[in-house]
Amino acid sequence: MAQVVAQLASRKAVRRTARRTARPPAHGRRWRSRSDTKGWIFVGPFLVVFALAFLAPIAYAAYLSLFREQAFFGTREFVGLDNYVDVFTDNKFWDGALRVLLFFVVQVPIMLGLALVAALAIDSARLYASNFFRLIIFLPYAVPGVVAVLMWGFMYGTNFGLAADVNELLGTSIAPLNKSWMLASIANIVTWEFVGYNMLIFYSALRTVPGDLYEAAAIDGAGALRTVLSIKIPALRGAIAIATIFSIIGTFQLFNEPNILRTLEPNVITTYYTPNLYAYNLSFGGQQYNYSATVAIVMGLLTMVIAYVVQLRGSREAM
């Protein structure tokens, strides 16, 4: 599927240039209005389920976020935007939000950088058995996130697991599940899970670069590095923007990793370690449904804003 994603990115670019050079013939007349409304037959079923599973929960959460439980009377009171004011002044919320922001700033560039290097190496034709590398590096994507966390969680353990072996071998006392190491340990799990997926997005985009470009570059005397910098990296712009946006969405909803590792180290991972964990624990630990809905909405909005800003920057650079 990564291929298709990358392809969409590059196809879009192709279409953009095509549009610039030649206006397509007017479509309007060819579409017969008779069959037009029949499009609803195909779109309708999706929209019905979409409304139930997507729009209704958002609307319901927005509604809930305007009320507050009355502990004594068991009733709800309309409080306007008070819950939102509370979220923005809630230290626990910001603690989690800043943590995922830090995670995004550090982990995402490392992961995408590794993926880029791997994609360029596999595409370079200088590698022995490049198909094998591609398949194996992609493999973790097929491993359910939960299994990945359980696996790494065991390996991080200082009782059994690899951390114990390494410590014994080197005489060190590395404890990946310590307070100071935990975020890095989570970052490692996420990197392991998704580096291959991003590699495939980049690799597929590289495959769509026309061969004549490389020939022209070779004739002009461009070396390998020059080709990478002047042809390959620019060709990857759309793919990098898409991978970044996926990573933003993934990072800001970080939940599985901290929630599962919490069973190993409940003192290190707080109930508000990430905003999503906070929303979850507010609902299921504290029964504060209204406030939990507000946290979910604020976090969704923040993610969309950041994804939008990155996309805007990305498309401006591409122009």
Add this chain to the structure above:
Amino acid sequence: MSTRRTPVSPLTPRRSPLLTGLMLLFLVYTLVPLVWLILSATKTQADLFSSPGLWFGDHFAFFSNIKETLTYRDGIYLRWLANTLLYVVVGAGGATLLATAAGYGLAKYRFPGRRVVFAVVLGAVAVPGTALAVPTFLMFSNMGLTNTVWAIIIPSLISPFGLYLMWVYAADAVPQELLEAARIDGAGEIRIFFSVALRLLAPGIVTVLLFAVVSTWNNYFLPLIMLSEPKLYPLTVGLTQWSGQATGANAQPVYNLVVTGSLLTIVPLVIVFILLQRFWQSGLSAGSVKQ
């Protein structure tokens, strides 16, 4: 890949042992956890603690571990496997069907309101799935849907990203002339979809299906909050429950079962990926010919 560069002598670089060596490090990083998992699945619980992580233990307990995993607590693992399959078949299958039909409809019909659908669905792609989960739980619990299979299946049916992929794919893969010809022959719109369009859309459908299968098979957050009845759990939630058994007041660690159960959970998806590899690659090349 029609534009795939052919190996011309001045352009074909020499294979580099150095680069291959560096990539081998990458490979080791990728494989160490998986090798660890496979080796650990051959160990008894005692050996897990006493033997080195990347070597075998004293006893080869692989088959007894599998047997114990499948029979522990009256075979609840098999029940979780069946649940996962149900959620994958109905959820991912349904999601693919809905996304395919809707993507085709949006690409091939100009009906009023099309732009609104476009804007709403595109906005939905950016909504983080888990941010939606808590609100969905609150709504479903009001409707009495929590703790039923529908709580898992209904949200899985929607894949805005799948719709987007199918839409872009259908726009190119199904020629308008073909639809017109079928209409002139007197075929109805639904019949055209099933007998003409579906075949042309097949590579795109496999891609969307694969995407949906992975996300439903891996689904953890949604079932975690929706289900309180262990008999409805999918594998992911069940495994974390076994893992959680190791701590707490009545700790009953079953590490060997968690490890073996994890390995068994990975196997089907890896097989699906390898089997479908050819399909999505053909989908890829079919798409690029058109460029």
